[in-house]
Amino acid sequence: MLRATLRHRQISTNSIELHVVEAGPEDGPLVLLLHGFPDCWFGWEGQIDALVDRGLRVWIPDQRGYHLSEKPHGVAAYRLERLAGDILGLMDAAEAPRAAIVGHDWGAMVAWWLGMTAPDRVERLAILNVPHPDVFRRTLLRNIDQWRRSWYILLFQIPGLPERLFLRQDAALGVRALVESALPTTFSDVDLARYREAWSQPGAVTGMINWYRAIARYTPPKPSSPRLTMPTLLLWGMRDVALSTTMARPSIAMCDHGRLVLFDDASHWVQRDAAEAVSTLLGDFLTSPLSDAAR
Numbered sequence: 001m002l003r004a005t006l007r008h009r010q011i012s013t014n015s016i017e018l019h020v021v022e023a024g025p026e027d028g029p030l031v032l033l034l035h036g037f038p039d040c041w042f043g044w045e046g047q048i049d050a051l052v053d054r055g056l057r058v059w060i061p062d063q064r065g066y067h068l069s070e071k072p073h074g075v076a077a078y079r080l081e082r083l084a085g086d087i088l089g090l091m092d093a094a095e096a097p098r099a100a101i102v103g104h105d106w107g108a109m110v111a112w113w114l115g116m117t118a119p120d121r122v123e124r125l126a127i128l129n130v131p132h133p134d135v136f137r138r139t140l141l142r143n144i145d146q147w148r149r150s151w152y153i154l155l156f157q158i159p160g161l162p163e164r165l166f167l168r169q170d171a172a173l174g175v176r177a178l179v180e181s182a183l184p185t186t187f188s189d190v191d192l193a194r195y196r197e198a199w200s201q202p203g204a205v206t207g208m209i210n211w212y213r214a215i216a217r218y219t220p221p222k223p224s225s226p227r228l229t230m231p232t233l234l235l236w237g238m239r240d241v242a243l244s245t246t247m248a249r250p251s252i253a254m255c256d257h258g259r260l261v262l263f264d265d266a267s268h269w270v271q272r273d274a275a276e277a278v279s280t281l282l283g284d285f286l287t288s289p290l291s292d293a294a295r
């Protein structure tokens with residue numbers, strides 16, 4: 001049971017409305033927690049209390065296309081630059097010129113992108129189980145094992161079919177996507193019921209899958225530099241079935257001030273499998289003096 005008081009708001013950003021859950025002191029340092037596929041804001045519940053206890057102002061959006069946030073039509077609406085613009089707009093709404101960004105899965109891809117393209121807005125960066133985009137691109141070109149792990153991306157390019165498969169039989173495929181990418185204890189029956197409810201929102205599954213369609217159809221503009229200059233923490237569950245752990249060390253090598261922590265007994269859902277350890281690491285990283293966080 002969460003101890004922190006949660007505040008639910010609809011916030012205008014980047015020409016859409018996002019559902020945002022807020023917790024912690026309104027005058028605390030802002031940290032945005034960004035979920036991925038097929039998650040939503042409550043995927044971060046294991047971290048909220050710990051971060052609030054550190055005095056942080058926590059904002060967790062349902063990202064564009066997900067759950068209770070707006071779901072714009074068309075694949076182009078889900079280009080990476082627009083997804084990143086949503087988060088910059090939330091920072092503007094919070095009146096925060098700079099913030100810490102924490103991302104998992106697709107949320108981590110947005111976080112990497114913000115770190116490369118808006119370094120003046122990102123004070124610290126924490127990434128969970130997603131490689132640096134350049135490392136992922138190089139790995140896909142050279143590593144057949146990663147292609148086998150990423151087969152579903154090709155399926156998602158087919159118009160309409162993935163949505164029908166995902167939702168049939170009470171979202172059995174969506175549940176399978178969670179369960180087969182996790183440890184046996186990662187998701188409870190209550191958790192899976194909450195996800196089914198989130199996916200049942202009109203247009204949600206199409207919005208979620210459009211993230212994959214957009215990255216295949218629209219090449220993001222090349223950043224001026226692929227390197228990350230802010231303090232960066234990379235946490236990686238080594239039992240990830242979707243993303244090879246071989247990409248972890250090359251990714252942290254792209255960071256001027258980076259630290260990598262590997263979790264032997266955690267899956268892709270490291271923030272759930274090792275919730276206490278992840279919360280402690282994030283709390284220490286996000287509240288330490290910048291000079292220490294950069295080590």
